[in-house]
Amino acid sequence: MSTPHTAPAAGSLVLDAEALYRELLRGVRSLQTASTRLVGVASGGAWLAERLQQDLGLPGVPGVLSSALHRDDFAQRGLASSAQTTLPFDVNGADILVLDDVLYTGRTLRAVLNELFDYGRPASVRLAVLVDRGGRQLPVQADFAAARIALPASRSLALARDAAGAFQFQVQEV
Amino acid sequence: MSTPHTAPAAGSLVLDAEALYRELLRGVRSLQTASTRLVGVASGGAWLAERLQQDLGLPGVPGVLSSALHRDDFAQRGLASSAQTTLPFDVNGADILVLDDVLYTGRTLRAVLNELFDYGRPASVRLAVLVDRGGRQLPVQADFAAARIALPASRSLALARDAAGAFQFQVQEV
Numbered sequence: 375m376s377t378p379h380t381a382p383a384a385g386s387l388v389l390d391a392e393a394l395y396r397e398l399l400r401g402v403r404s405l406q407t408a409s410t411r412l413v414g415v416a417s418g419g420a421w422l423a424e425r426l427q428q429d430l431g432l433p434g435v436p437g438v439l440s441s442a443l444h445r446d447d448f449a450q451r452g453l454a455s456s457a458q459t460t461l462p463f464d465v466n467g468a469d470i471l472v473l474d475d476v477l478y479t480g481r482t483l484r485a486v487l488n489e490l491f492d493y494g495r496p497a498s499v500r501l502a503v504l505v506d507r508g509g510r511q512l513p514v515q516a517d518f519a520a521a522r523i524a525l526p527a528s529r530s531l532a533l534a535r536d537a538a539g540a541f542q543f544q545v546q547e548v
Numbered sequence: 549m550s551t552p553h554t555a556p557a558a559g560s561l562v563l564d565a566e567a568l569y570r571e572l573l574r575g576v577r578s579l580q581t582a583s584t585r586l587v588g589v590a591s592g593g594a595w596l597a598e599r600l601q602q603d604l605g606l607p608g609v610p611g612v613l614s615s616a617l618h619r620d621d622f623a624q625r626g627l628a629s630s631a632q633t634t635l636p637f638d639v640n641g642a643d644i645l646v647l648d649d650v651l652y653t654g655r656t657l658r659a660v661l662n663e664l665f666d667y668g669r670p671a672s673v674r675l676a677v678l679v680d681r682g683g684r685q686l687p688v689q690a691d692f693a694a695a696r697i698a699l700p701a702s703r704s705l706a707l708a709r710d711a712a713g714a715f716q717f718q719v720q721e722v
Contacts, residue, residue, distance in 0.1 A: 445671045472687070484665075487658060487686065495620050501687035512661065513646070513675035515689035 391533060391541035393400055394504045394520040398422065401518035402471065402502050404481075406430065409469045413437035415486050416457030418475030418533035421541070422504065426473065437461040439472070445487035465494030475533035477503045477519065480512035507531060550641035563706060565715035568678045568694040572596065573603055575692035576645065576676050580604065583643045587611035589660050590631030592649030592707035595715070596678065598646065611635040613646070639668030649707035651677045651693065654686035679717075681705060 382508035402412075414423030416438055416441040472486065472496075487499065506519035509527065525531060525545075534544045574584075586604075588597030590612055597610035614631040646660065661673065680693035683701065699705060699719075708718045 446665055476717060483687065488662065491620055491658075498685045499687060511670075512674045513657065513673060513688055513691060515687055517687060 389505065389521065389523070389531075389543045389545075391504065391543045395422070395425070395541055397520035398473075398502060398504055398518070399426060401514050401520060402430070402473075404424055405471060405500060405502060405518055407469060410442060410471050411437065411463055411468050413439055413461065413470050413472050413490070415472060415474040415482065418504075419473040420457070421533065421535055422475065423473045425539075434474075435462055437463070437470075439486040439489050441482045441485035441489065442486040446481055446485070459489055459493075461490075461493050465490060465496050468494070468496045470496045470499045472501045474501065474503045475505065476531050477514075477516050478502070478509050478531075479504045480510050480514040483513055483514045504533065505531065563679065563695070563705075563717045564718075565678065565717050569596070569599070569715055571694035572647075572676060572678055572692070573600060575694060576604070576647075577675060579645060579676060579692055581643060582635070584645050585611065585637055585642050587613055587635065587644050587646050587664070589646060589648040589656065591615050592678075593647040595629070595707065595709055596649065597647045599713075609636055610647075611637070611644075613660040613663050615656045615659035615663065618662040620655055620659070633663055633667075635664075635667050639664060639670050642668070642670045644670045644673045646673060646675045648675065648677045649679065650705050651680045651688075651690050652676070652683050652705075654684050654688040657688050658686055678707065679705065694696055 380504065412423045412432065412447050414420035414436055420438045427436045438457065438460045440459045442457065469499045470490065474482070477483065488497065490499065500517040501515070502518040503516045504515050504520050504538055506522045508522070528547055530546045530548045532541045536542060558602045576659035586597045586606065588610055594612045601610045612631065612634045614633045616631070624631055646666065649658070651657065657675065664670065665671065674691040674693040676689045678694050680690050680696045682696070702721055704720045704722045706718050708716045710716060
């Protein structure tokens with residue numbers, strides 16, 4: 375990456391993660407109510423939730439959800455990720471806004487919903503993401519997406535953070 | 549119900565279940581591929597899947613999913629429903645189209661997805677419903693809905709079937 379805030383994605387497409395973050399902040403403001411609790415999916419979504427918590431002036435820290443234990447490819451992957459779920463509030467009756475960097479097949483979302491319900495029965499769960507890249511394999515959706523793009527299945531897309539804490543997208547051939 | 553095919557829903561709204569079924573049939577045709585397997589959510593969705601299987605000229609019988617074991621209010625409800633899950637094909641790698649009569653909070657959908665994944669890892673799961681009544685509490689969506697309507701939370705909406713097998717909607721104050 376030659377510039378700190380942008381990364382080439384597919385062909386001429388440039389995904390400016392910092393610009394998308396500002397759009398996400400605007401979207402989350404519009405979804406937010408007095409009782410909304412932010413919860414980020416590890417790792418990209420957790421970084422987003424952390425920064426949103428600060429930019430929205432919310433007290434305390436956001437929750438973190440790990441998809442590791444409920445993934446439907448658990449048998450293949452095992453516990454590769456060291457991220458652990460932390461929910462610093464009572465999930466029962468809570469209005470939860472889940473943050474993630476990329477919505478793709480929907481399998482991660484199913485996994486983190488199950489992880490969340492292991493902790494209690496929320497009143498509502500909504501989802502806001504930086505990028506919806508299509509390619510859904512489950513009937514799930516984001517309530518807000520800062521960008522909707524089409525990417526070939528041969529490319530992986532994930533959020534990264536540089537030493538200064540600025541967001542970048544990492545695109546790789548898989 | 550004074551007429552066999554229609555039922556008053558909310559105020560002046562009339563939901564003609566047979567007309568919506570014909571629209572659903574059209575929608576399911578557009579979603580269908582050579583490998584699509586129909587699976588209905590008991591009980592309304594199972595009736596729809598049964599009739600679609602016939603009207604689409606598909607061999608064999610559709611699958612049935614019960615939400616009873618995975619509901620997040622299982623502790624309150626218990627096993628009230630006697631419907632049991634039957635999946636007459638290998639779920640692993642299958643392209644599944646789930647049918648349901650009404651999409652509302654999304655909690656039933658989460659339950660039946662978990663039920664389905666207990667049997668294997670499908671390649672894809674899509675959802676088609678007769679009516680999307682809004683009021684979502686989870687970030688799920690239907691790939692096709694024959695109608696989208698708003699109903700007060702005080703009304704329940706469910707599909708019924710008369711002695712001749714014709715569909716009607718039952719609307720009740722709850």
